Amino acid sequence: MARVNGQIWETRPLEFWDRAKELRAGWEQSAESKEKIVGQGHGAWAGAFPAITIIEDNPRGSTIAAKDMPFARTARLASEVRGWGRELCGYHGVLWGCQFLGQNPDGTPFNNRKLVVPMPATCDQHTKRGIQCRDFEPVPQWQGDATVYVGENDFDREVEMVNHRVYNELKMINDIERIFGQKFDEDAMREIVGLYSKVAEYRAEIFMMQMNTPAPLSAKDLYSFYTLGGRLTIDPVELEKFWKLVRDEIRWRVDNKIAAVGTERFRFLEAHPPQYSFLKYYRYLEQYGAVCVGSQYTNFTAAVYERKPNGEVAQRETNPPRRQIGIEEFKTREDLFRRTPELNIRGPGGFKSDENHRPYALNEFADMYHCDGAFFWVWRCGVGCTMTRKEQAIRLRRAGYSVLTYEGSAPGDPTDLDEKRFLEQLDAWMETNNLVKYEN
Amino acid sequence: MIIAGIDMGMENVKVVIMENGQIRGRGKNLSGGAKRASAAEKALEEALKEAGMGKDKLEKIIATGKGKFDLPFADRCVSEAVTTAHAAKLLCPEATTAVDAGADETVVVTLGTNKLVDEMAINEKCAAGPGIFLRTIARRLELTMEEMNELPPVKPEGPRVNDGCVVFAETDALSLLNWGASPKDIAAAATDAAAVRVCTAINDITGTKLNCAVLFGGLAKNAAFVNALQHYAKLNFVIPDEAEYAGAIGAACAGVNA
Numbered sequence: 001m002a003r004v005n006g007q008i009w010e011t012r013p014l015e016f017w018d019r020a021k022e023l024r025a026g027w028e029q030s031a032e033s034k035e036k037i038v039g040q041g042h043g044a045w046a047g048a049f050p051a052i053t054i055i056e057d058n059p060r061g062s063t064i065a066a067k068d069m070p071f072a073r074t075a076r077l078a079s080e081v082r083g084w085g086r087e088l089c090g091y092h093g094v095l096w097g098c099q100f101l102g103q104n105p106d107g108t109p110f111n112n113r114k115l116v117v118p119m120p121a122t123c124d125q126h127t128k129r130g131i132q133c134r135d136f137e138p139v140p141q142w143q144g145d146a147t148v149y150v151g152e153n154d155f156d157r158e159v160e161m162v163n164h165r166v167y168n169e170l171k172m173i174n175d176i177e178r179i180f181g182q183k184f185d186e187d188a189m190r191e192i193v194g195l196y197s198k199v200a201e202y203r204a205e206i207f208m209m210q211m212n213t214p215a216p217l218s219a220k221d222l223y224s225f226y227t228l229g230g231r232l233t234i235d236p237v238e239l240e241k242f243w244k245l246v247r248d249e250i251r252w253r254v255d256n257k258i259a260a261v262g263t264e265r266f267r268f269l270e271a272h273p274p275q276y277s278f279l280k281y282y283r284y285l286e287q288y289g290a291v292c293v294g295s296q297y298t299n300f301t302a303a304v305y306e307r308k309p310n311g312e313v314a315q316r317e318t319n320p321p322r323r324q325i326g327i328e329e330f331k332t333r334e335d336l337f338r339r340t341p342e343l344n345i346r347g348p349g350g351f352k353s354d355e356n357h358r359p360y361a362l363n364e365f366a367d368m369y370h371c372d373g374a375f376f377w378v379w380r381c382g383v384g385c386t387m388t389r390k391e392q393a394i395r396l397r398r399a400g401y402s403v404l405t406y407e408g409s410a411p412g413d414p415t416d417l418d419e420k421r422f423l424e425q426l427d428a429w430m431e432t433n434n435l436v437k438y439e440n
Numbered sequence: 441m442i443i444a445g446i447d448m449g450m451e452n453v454k455v456v457i458m459e460n461g462q463i464r465g466r467g468k469n470l471s472g473g474a475k476r477a478s479a480a481e482k483a484l485e486e487a488l489k490e491a492g493m494g495k496d497k498l499e500k501i502i503a504t505g506k507g508k509f510d511l512p513f514a515d516r517c518v519s520e521a522v523t524t525a526h527a528a529k530l531l532c533p534e535a536t537t538a539v540d541a542g543a544d545e546t547v548v549v550t551l552g553t554n555k556l557v558d559e560m561a562i563n564e565k566c567a568a569g570p571g572i573f574l575r576t577i578a579r580r581l582e583l584t585m586e587e588m589n590e591l592p593p594v595k596p597e598g599p600r601v602n603d604g605c606v607v608f609a610e611t612d613a614l615s616l617l618n619w620g621a622s623p624k625d626i627a628a629a630a631t632d633a634a635a636v637r638v639c640t641a642i643n644d645i646t647g648t649k650l651n652c653a654v655l656f657g658g659l660a661k662n663a664a665f666v667n668a669l670q671h672y673a674k675l676n677f678v679i680p681d682e683a684e685y686a687g688a689i690g691a692a693c694a695g696v697n698a
Contacts, residue, residue, distance in 0.1 A: 378564075390644075397559055397646045405644075407565050418565070424506075425562055428519035432549065432557035 006438035009259035020225040041117030048189035061091030089125040090413025120144030195236040202243040214259030219292035220282040265289035273411040288430040373402035445692030448507035451543035457491040458692040465491030502695035523690025531680040535654040542657040543571030561644035567637035581623040591628040591664040603633035635668035656686035
């Protein structure tokens with residue numbers, strides 16, 4: 001392999017990359033399926049309704065914004081004139097704009113949503129998701145409650161909260177069967193739950209391996225494929241095969257010290273998604289030898305780690321603990337829904353809503369992933385994303401990490417991004433860490 | 441080693457010629473808008489003249505400031521955070537924190553022992569341009585920059601302008617003027633608002649090293665602003681004589697080992 005200036009570690013392209021691109025392209029083709037009842041929202045359960053597909057706003061909106069910026073701008077404007085201002089997450093502005101314009105970026109008619117299932121979350125942007133579809137034309141909406149509370153861990157309370165969410169979801173499934181005349185396929189759901197559990201294990205292992213130096217993956221890599229199977233609903237069998245492939249390759253890279261960034265000498269973390277129209281800032285920072293090892297958004301969706309009393313790093317216990325039983329023991333529909341990951345309250349994925357853990361999570365992240373610094377986007381939108389961000393920056397600074405914050409409008413909306421000023425601030429951040437840019 | 445440091449700011453370009461850590465010459469010019477390079481060359485000529493040397497004696501030219509990339513004749517560009525720290529080490533060796541409040545940007549650094557900079561904070565977008573804001577307000581109120589230095593303290597019951605956004609602040613100032621408030625009271629309120637915004641960057645520093653703070657930048661010359669900033673930051677700033685040239689001095693110092 002050709003070496004670049006400042007190269008410390010051997011680096012190689014990711015071999016699973018082509019497969020990731022195939023899966024992503026397949027999702028993009030099938031996302032706006034004309035043959036299915038298209039819903040907007042969130043939920044792996046949709047795979048158990050053969051005639052229904054669910055599209056989540058984030059990946060669809062960000063994909064459109066990344067591929068066709070002029071159209072995305074037109075779509076956001078269509079949302080703005082309907083009263084959705086720039087405090088709205090850019091992803092939604094773009095996707096909702098498609099609905100207001102009545103067309104997809106390729107000019108084909110927009111497939112109006114027939115049902116909406118906003119994500120149950122503390123983030124106001126996630127919970128807003130159904131509003132405009134439901135207002136555009138009368139379609140059913142199921143709004144799950146976010147299982148959140150403030151205070152010390154309370155096991156009994158959490159059991160009741162899980163019960164509440166399970167019954168919410170069971171009612172939704174019954175309603176969908178009744179309204180759309182569709183049969184919920186429990187065998188298919190059993191398979192989905194089993195495969196997704198395996199995927200979760202692979203992902204947890206991958207993100208654990210990401211703690212190694214050099215990092216086998218960079219955040220820029222992760223943002224290209226980590227949504228496969230999470231935010232992007234694809235065939236669960238193919239999904240399981242894909243993540244196994246990724247896990248195996250990352251193991252090999254760690255064993256052989258193959259770096260994502262050959263110049264790695266400064267590791268930093270992020271908290272939430274980057275400006276998708278300007279991902280080249282990761283490449284810019286690589287010229288200084290800086291690599292982003294991940295974010296709460298990427299690495300914590302698989303598992304939240306913690307340092308145990310004996311000093312080991314391991315997955316944080318879910319609370320209430322997941323029942324460690326085999327998939328074949330799921331006898332009823334209720335059993336299956338108790339197993340779905342979004343029902344965990346203070347476990348993986350709960351980093352946004354767990355107010356006991358959230359303020360300290362990034363310090364633990366920085367410690368476990370051997371970071372030197374942190375970079376935080378402070379978004380104009382998305383209260384759930386940016387809430388407590390500046391406080392977290394101060395907490396990290398107090399712990400000795402070098403932190404830079406930068407403001408923008410939203411990951412999917414580059415309106416407020418001053419690229420020149422942003423790069424200059426990155427220069428300042430790197431230079432104050434005694435890092436000089438390698439000449440290309 | 442003879443080095444020219446150039447601070448290509450948004451309002452003014454400042455140049456120093458330094459030889460072995462001593463300032464030999466200084467030059468200053470308006471930043472020249474789109475003609476920054478020629479404005480900087482003119483200031484460089486002035487500095488060289490004061491130093492009594494020709495351009496051929498310069499071993500390096502180091503640029504900093506918002507317009508640093510517009511100077512093709514510079515050997516290297518250095519970020520403002522680094523030059524602020526270098527200038528503090530030279531001009532006020534006992535300083536633990538340095539603040540540079542200029543026309544466009546506010547930079548705060550705490551000085552390290554094992555490395556040059558411990559912590560760094562740069563103003564948020566809405567807190568940009570405090571110097572330009574005050575110059576604009578002075579023009580609106582028909583006050584000179586000298587008059588902007590000598591403003592009455594802001595009274596609790598007196599006029600106030602928005603301290604989160606310069607656009608709102610300017611609108612408030614015009615409204616107050618139409619209602620008959622005195623230009624000096626409005627200017628004092630605007631200065632107070634600028635100090636609040638600059639202070640947001642200081643607040644980002646975790647506060648462990650704020651015991652001896654030095655203030656640089658064009659705003660360090662404005663006594664009314666300094667008083668207001670000291671009030672909000674709860675600090676007593678050391679302001680060296682060369683405060684306005686600190687960026688250029690820091691650039692020249694950064695060039696020594698570059």
